[in-house]
Amino acid sequence: MPAPHDAPEPPTAGPPAMNTPRLKERLIALTVLATLLFAPPLMLVFDRPAEAGLSWLPLYLFLAWVLVIALAAWLLEHRSGD
Numbered sequence: 080m081p082a083p084h085d086a087p088e089p090p091t092a093g094p095p096a097m098n099t100p101r102l103k104e105r106l107i108a109l110t111v112l113a114t115l116l117f118a119p120p121l122m123l124v125f126d127r128p129a130e131a132g133l134s135w136l137p138l139y140l141f142l143a144w145v146l147v148i149a150l151a152a153w154l155l156e157h158r159s160g161d
Contacts, residue, residue, distance in 0.1 A: 102154065105154050106151075106154060109147065109150055109151060109154060112147070112150075113143075113147045116143040116146070116147065117140075117143065122136060122139065122140070125138075125139035
C-alpha cells in the first residue's frame with residue numbers, strides 16, 4: 080500500500096491555456112482594446128448618418144464585437160510555444 084505522500088498530484092486548477100507565458104498580459108491588452116473600441120468618443124465618430132441616411136454605428140458595433148470575440152477565442156485556444 081503506497082504511503083499518503085506518494086499520492087499523485089491533482090491537476091492544476093484553471094484552463095490549460097492559462098499556463099502559457101504572457102497570456103495574462105495579452106488578455107489585459109485585449110481588455111484595454113475592447114474598452115477603447117467601445118468608448119463613447121470613438122463610437123460617436125461612427126454615429127454619423129451615411130449618404131443613405133443610416134448610421135454607421137450598428138455596423139461598427141457589430142464589427143468591433145466580432146473582433147473582440149475572435150481575438151479572445153484565438154488567444155484562449157491558440158497553443159503557442161513562446
